[in-house]
Amino acid sequence: MKPLIQSAIAILIVGFMMLGIVWKLEQGSASGTTDSITVYNWGDYIDPDVLKQFEQETGIKVIYETFDSNEGMMGKIEQGGTNYDITAPSEYMIEMMMEKDLLLPLDHSLLPNLKNIDPYFLDLPFDPANRYSIPYFWGSLGIAFNPTLLEGQTFESWDNLWDPSLKQRVILVDSAREVVGMGLNSLHYSLNSTDPDEIQEAMDKLALLTPNVKAVIGDEVTQLMVNEEAAVALTWSGQAADMMNSNENIDYIVPEEGSNLWFDNFVIPRTAKNIEGAHAFLNFLLRPDIAAQNTDYVGYTTPNEAALELMDPEVVEDERYYPDEEMREHLEVYRNLGLKNLGIYNEYFLEFKMGLQ
Amino acid sequence: MNKSNFRPWYMIPYMIWIAFFVIAPIVLIFYYSFFDITGAFTWTNYVDFFKSTYLILTINSFWYAFLITFFTLLIAYPTAYFITKTKHKQLWLLLVIVPSWINLLLKTYAFIGIMGLHGPINAFITALGFDQQQILFTDFSFVFVAVYIFIPFMILPIFNALDQLNPSYLDAAKDLGASGWTTFRKVIWPLTLNGVKSGVQVVFIPALSLFMITRLIAGNKVITLGTAIEQQFLVTQNWGMGSTIAVFLIIFMFIIMRLTATKEIGGKKHDKVK
Numbered sequence: 304m305k306p307l308i309q310s311a312i313a314i315l316i317v318g319f320m321m322l323g324i325v326w327k328l329e330q331g332s333a334s335g336t337t338d339s340i341t342v343y344n345w346g347d348y349i350d351p352d353v354l355k356q357f358e359q360e361t362g363i364k365v366i367y368e369t370f371d372s373n374e375g376m377m378g379k380i381e382q383g384g385t386n387y388d389i390t391a392p393s394e395y396m397i398e399m400m401m402e403k404d405l406l407l408p409l410d411h412s413l414l415p416n417l418k419n420i421d422p423y424f425l426d427l428p429f430d431p432a433n434r435y436s437i438p439y440f441w442g443s444l445g446i447a448f449n450p451t452l453l454e455g456q457t458f459e460s461w462d463n464l465w466d467p468s469l470k471q472r473v474i475l476v477d478s479a480r481e482v483v484g485m486g487l488n489s490l491h492y493s494l495n496s497t498d499p500d501e502i503q504e505a506m507d508k509l510a511l512l513t514p515n516v517k518a519v520i521g522d523e524v525t526q527l528m529v530n531e532e533a534a535v536a537l538t539w540s541g542q543a544a545d546m547m548n549s550n551e552n553i554d555y556i557v558p559e560e561g562s563n564l565w566f567d568n569f570v571i572p573r574t575a576k577n578i579e580g581a582h583a584f585l586n587f588l589l590r591p592d593i594a595a596q597n598t599d600y601v602g603y604t605t606p607n608e609a610a611l612e613l614m615d616p617e618v619v620e621d622e623r624y625y626p627d628e629e630m631r632e633h634l635e636v637y638r639n640l641g642l643k644n645l646g647i648y649n650e651y652f653l654e655f656k657m658g659l660q
Numbered sequence: 661m662n663k664s665n666f667r668p669w670y671m672i673p674y675m676i677w678i679a680f681f682v683i684a685p686i687v688l689i690f691y692y693s694f695f696d697i698t699g700a701f702t703w704t705n706y707v708d709f710f711k712s713t714y715l716i717l718t719i720n721s722f723w724y725a726f727l728i729t730f731f732t733l734l735i736a737y738p739t740a741y742f743i744t745k746t747k748h749k750q751l752w753l754l755l756v757i758v759p760s761w762i763n764l765l766l767k768t769y770a771f772i773g774i775m776g777l778h779g780p781i782n783a784f785i786t787a788l789g790f791d792q793q794q795i796l797f798t799d800f801s802f803v804f805v806a807v808y809i810f811i812p813f814m815i816l817p818i819f820n821a822l823d824q825l826n827p828s829y830l831d832a833a834k835d836l837g838a839s840g841w842t843t844f845r846k847v848i849w850p851l852t853l854n855g856v857k858s859g860v861q862v863v864f865i866p867a868l869s870l871f872m873i874t875r876l877i878a879g880n881k882v883i884t885l886g887t888a889i890e891q892q893f894l895v896t897q898n899w900g901m902g903s904t905i906a907v908f909l910i911i912f913m914f915i916i917m918r919l920t921a922t923k924e925i926g927g928k929k930h931d932k933v934k
Contacts, residue, residue: 307670307673310673311672311673311676314673314676314677372894374894374895374897375894471794474879477875477880478895479895516881517794517797517879518796518797518878518879518880518881519875519879519880519881520875520876520879520880521875523772523876526772527772527776530776530778531777531778532776532777532778532796642697642698642896642897642898643697643698645895645896645897646697646896646898649891649892649895649896650713653713653883653887653888653891654713656880656881656883656887657713657716657717657720657883659880659881660881
């Protein structure tokens with residue numbers, strides 16, 4: 304009898320203590336807003352020295368947390384109970400977050416360094432006039448391949464992936480937009496197509512790719528390519544850069560039919576408590592010297608034009624990372640197709656995966 | 661405990677627990693399964709489930725769960741049997757259980773290395789003079805890794821059942837002229853069937869909705885209902901459809917529980933075996 308009462312009381316006490324801790328945490332962080340900001344970013348996506356430098360220069364303490372998927376990040380912000388001042392969604396997620404009213408508009412007067420960004424990357428369709436976001440890094444979707452494991456196959460076109468000599472050798476990324484988009488691109492259709500006939504045609508073509516597919520996986524692909532376990536992979540330029548850093552044999556190209564142009568952007572979510580500090584942080588990151596240092600660490604492609612002059616010319620002239628304007632013409636940004644179309648893409652993708660043997 | 665001492669409010673902590681962590685989640689899943697992607701009430705999720713895609717997925721899931729359970733049982737039963745025959749059976753049992761203390765994800769990643777083209781298995785195959793084999797990302801690797809992971813969970817209940825088996829039954833069977841096979845078929849197997857059923861439950865049910873291994877080891881070439889649920893919740897954000905699949909999984913699991921329910925005839929059997 305006694306243990307039972309005790310355990311009932313214990314459960315209640317633990318429950319109330321947790322409530323208390325949550326309340327205390329929210330209180331504590333709310334009161335400490337003036338001298339700290341909370342940044343919610345992708346893992347390993349900023350130079351830690353940059354954060355330290357920012358703290359030294361401004362006296363604002365940076366609390367840094369990471370996420371590993373756009374959807375997970377949005378879920379956490381939507382549920383509330385967090386106080387992130389800055390986060391870094393991809394372009395389609397910005398549209399979704401705008402729809403759900405999760406973003407605060409930026410005050411451009413507090414961001415004078417925005418002038419350093421290449422105008423090509425400003426005022427993009429997903430966020431006209433950059434009301435909510437500034438671009439952080441950008442890149443493409445393409446084919447990473449390891450010539451030492453191949454027999455002289457080259458990759459200029461998406462169609463090269465269908466080559467019978469690549470049986471069981473191609474790794475695809477486990478994401479519907481990318482795989483279906485590749486099918487659409489290979490037929491010279493827009494990767495934002497919502498035309499059922501076009502999507503069906505792309506899926507029919509992708510069904511013919513299945514003998515060549517070795518696996519459909521996520522971030523593990525980097526390790527498989529580096530270990531020369533796989534020869535060809537559909538991947539993002541940033542991930543390809545990681546692969547090439549660890550294994551010099553690997554090369555990366557963007558097929559001529561065109562491909563996806565992606566952006567990771569900084570935004571200030573509704574949960575922000577220190578809006579002024581968040582702007583100071585964004586403006587700091589836009590400074591050419593800081594952007595150059597950060598890009599050097601992360602290894603992705605920066606939209607900061609002024610920073611390019613301070614960087615290693617060999618990197619800046621590398622067309623795999625910094626494609627020229629003609630190449631960029633073929634690249635297309637994902638639009639938010641709405642949940643319904645996203646559902647259709649995913650349904651097709653599920654069927655595609657079920658067809659794999 | 662004497663009946664007159666019983667106070668219903670002893671149950672309160674357990675009731676709270678069950679209400680919050682058992683009943684509430686199931687009710688929520690049922691609730692969400694009636695909404696479409698825009699948040700409107702609908703029955704279509706249940707209609708959609710009977711479209712070919714999800715039916716094939718269901719059959720796929722059952723087929724792989726069956727294969728996994730079958731091979732796990734095939735390995736676990738003799739292992740459990742031989743452990744009961746060893747001198748230090750608790751030590752041997754511990755050694756079998758120890759791998760299940762290691763994090764599942766860690767073990768799965770280890771298999772990526774072991775089964776890879778440059779891994780030890782392929783090194784062995786090439787040393788024997790054969791060509792490199794693609795082992796990773798096949799149905800074989802999937803079933804193999806899943807069986808490896810589930811074996812301890814199958815061995816435990818079977819071991820307990822075998823361990824409680826009264827050896828005088830075996831002597832009696834022998835004295836009455838039964839062969840080794842007949843003894844197993846007529847005496848050992850029926851008396852340990854409850855252990856086997858519990859083992860099948862703890863293996864088959866989780867195997868139905870495995871999803872992480874399908875991606876890491878099978879490279880999504882094996883797709884189960886677990887994969888579909890993950891995709892509906894995380895990518896498509898169609899919680900309604902995800903919940904509907906989960907509802908069907910709950911129904912399937914309930915059926916399996918009923919089929920493998922251990923029959924207790926007034927506790928008579930147990931008294932005798934003990």
